[in-house]
Amino acid sequence: MLHYSGDKKEEMKMKNKYRKSTTLRCDAGSIRLLSVVIGSLMGCILLLQLYSPISRKDTFIGRDIQLRTSHRLYFRELEEVEEEKIQIPPPRGKRSPRAAKRRPKRTTTLIDEFLDEDSPLRHKFFPDRKTSIDPTITGNDSMFYYPGRVWLDTEGNPIQAHGGGVLYDEISETFYWYGEYKDGPTYHAHKKGAARVDIIGVGCYSSKDLWTWKNEGIVLTAEETNETHDLHKSNVLERPKVIYNSKTGKYVMWMHVDDANYTKASVGIAISDYPTGPFDYLYSKRPHGFDSRDMTIFKDDDGTAYLVYSSVDNSELHIGPLTEDYLDVTNVARRILIGQHREAPALFKHQGTYYMITSGCTGWAPNEALTHAAESIMGPWETMENPCIGGNKMFRLATFFAQSTFVLPLPSYPSLFIFMADRWNPANLRDSRYIWLPLMVGGLVDEPLDYNFGFPLWSRVSIYWHRKWKLPKGWNLLK
Numbered sequence: 001m002l003h004y005s006g007d008k009k010e011e012m013k014m015k016n017k018y019r020k021s022t023t024l025r026c027d028a029g030s031i032r033l034l035s036v037v038i039g040s041l042m043g044c045i046l047l048l049q050l051y052s053p054i055s056r057k058d059t060f061i062g063r064d065i066q067l068r069t070s071h072r073l074y075f076r077e078l079e080e081v082e083e084e085k086i087q088i089p090p091p092r093g094k095r096s097p098r099a100a101k102r103r104p105k106r107t108t109t110l111i112d113e114f115l116d117e118d119s120p121l122r123h124k125f126f127p128d129r130k131t132s133i134d135p136t137i138t139g140n141d142s143m144f145y146y147p148g149r150v151w152l153d154t155e156g157n158p159i160q161a162h163g164g165g166v167l168y169d170e171i172s173e174t175f176y177w178y179g180e181y182k183d184g185p186t187y188h189a190h191k192k193g194a195a196r197v198d199i200i201g202v203g204c205y206s207s208k209d210l211w212t213w214k215n216e217g218i219v220l221t222a223e224e225t226n227e228t229h230d231l232h233k234s235n236v237l238e239r240p241k242v243i244y245n246s247k248t249g250k251y252v253m254w255m256h257v258d259d260a261n262y263t264k265a266s267v268g269i270a271i272s273d274y275p276t277g278p279f280d281y282l283y284s285k286r287p288h289g290f291d292s293r294d295m296t297i298f299k300d301d302d303g304t305a306y307l308v309y310s311s312v313d314n315s316e317l318h319i320g321p322l323t324e325d326y327l328d329v330t331n332v333a334r335r336i337l338i339g340q341h342r343e344a345p346a347l348f349k350h351q352g353t354y355y356m357i358t359s360g361c362t363g364w365a366p367n368e369a370l371t372h373a374a375e376s377i378m379g380p381w382e383t384m385e386n387p388c389i390g391g392n393k394m395f396r397l398a399t400f401f402a403q404s405t406f407v408l409p410l411p412s413y414p415s416l417f418i419f420m421a422d423r424w425n426p427a428n429l430r431d432s433r434y435i436w437l438p439l440m441v442g443g444l445v446d447e448p449l450d451y452n453f454g455f456p457l458w459s460r461v462s463i464y465w466h467r468k469w470k471l472p473k474g475w476n477l478l479k
């Protein structure tokens with residue numbers, strides 16, 4: 001039994017009622033002025049909070065002050081708006097079928113160029129292997145993220161962890177990055193099928209510094225022969241995420257499992273005693289009896305974990321708590337973002353508020369990200385705005401030509417996160433790139449959606465475009 005608690009409309013009605021009753025009765029102009037004043041005040045408060053990372057655990061006052069000073073300088077650097085000026089080349093005779101199909105006759109856009117494998121701008125989106133990020137070379141580029149460049153592991157091979165997520169394992173004090181291992185040929189199963197790579201498995205990489213990644217192997221492998229198995233190579237395994245259950249001492253992986261035509265629309269669950277696997281595949285199901293495609297799991301501070309998935313043909317999301325052992329969903333769930341057609345959810349929490357970044361649904365093509373926020377994880381969730389800052393308009397409207405997959409908190413910087421996204425390369429999926437960028441909560445106050453309301457409810461979530469950036473020094477000292 002599924003208890004869809006409360007009708008969304010009912011909730012909205014109540015919210016609107018509440019809003020109305022708190023709205024000051026005056027003309028629009030003065031409300032606007034008031035909202036600007038209050039907005040600026042809140043902005044100042046948020047900025048102050050942002051610039052003074054709290055380290056409750058830290059007793060080394062001297063180091064703390066030193067770090068605060070460097071934080072302040074560093075945050076300013078991360079918040080610099082970096083523009084991209086890319087000249088779109090003149091229309092060409094031949095364009096790849098993919099680009100031509102999308103926009104038959106009108107002028108080309110940067111997205112068309114992005115989707116065109118023969119575009120002269122190709123190297124801007126998919127820089128040459130020669131520019132790889134290589135952790136074995138400790139030169140001036142050490143510790144710098146270069147979003148979009150090929151990223152090598154410690155053995156010199158491109159990292160294969162697409163649609164992934166990162167687990168911080170407190171036992172080994174190590175970060176583990178799990179994702180789709182896609183190092184196989186891209187093909188179309190049939191004429192109308194999406195570009196795909198056969199399932200190989202879930203790749204796992206370990207790191208202490210979030211930059212140097214050691215390949216821990218394929219921790220959940222495809223099934224080669226048994227065609228009825230969920231993980232038979234002809235099927236689909238996407239967006240694997242792992243959390244640790246401190247009650248059972250198990251590492252639990254959830255993933256989207258599907259057939260090549262995306263009609264199975266289920267979640268799969270696997271389990272291991274170690275973060276580096278091997279993971280044993282348990283089973284798949286349609287959570288709460290609903291179709292489930294893009295998904296993520298989120299472990300809250302109180303140890304309760306939640307599944308979030310796109311459902312009802314990707315028209316809405318569902319969210320619900322997992323059982324205590326994290327191996328199943330419970331019979332409690334809520335429908336959220338109904339009719340908004342969002343996918344690729346990445347959920348995080350900041351100072352008691354829940355945030356989520358999602359993408360639209362346009363297959364492998366990039367589209368506009370949106371931020372959502374909620375006071376309670378079970379909702380109601382409100383949709384805010386596009387979190388992307390910098391680049392240029394097309395960069396922002398295409399999430400820097402990438403799609404959200406995970407938001408990684410950094411324990412010593414309460415308002416700084418790493419936004420992890422995939423720049424899919426549908427012509428050669430194994431060569432899809434990683435876009436890691438700083439995500440900050442606070443700073444500029446979000447534009448109120450509705451001036452009647454007076455002032456904004458939520459802190460703004462901002463993802464800053466950088467061609468090159470690195471984490472603040474000592475980011476992992478205060479853990």
Ligand SMILES: *[C@@H]1O[C@H](CO)[C@@H](O)[C@H](O)[C@H]1NC(C)=O
Binds near residue numbers: 139140
């Ligand atoms: C590193 O930076 C220094 C100073 O900017 C420069 O002189 C040197 O050539 C750089 N080294 C490499 C390997 O790029």
Ligand SMILES: *[C@@H]1O[C@H](CO)[C@@H](O)[C@H](O)[C@H]1NC(C)=O
Binds near residue numbers: 226227228229230
């Ligand atoms: C093939 O996989 C199915 C589903 O997991 C399982 O029930 C069956 O026993 C497997 N067959 C063999 C021969 O392993």
Ligand SMILES: *[C@@H]1O[C@H](CO)[C@@H](O)[C@H](O)[C@H]1NC(C)=O
Binds near residue numbers: 259260
């Ligand atoms: C997927 O759809 C195609 C075309 O509709 C069909 O030929 C094929 O058998 C389907 N494959 C699966 C695994 O359902």
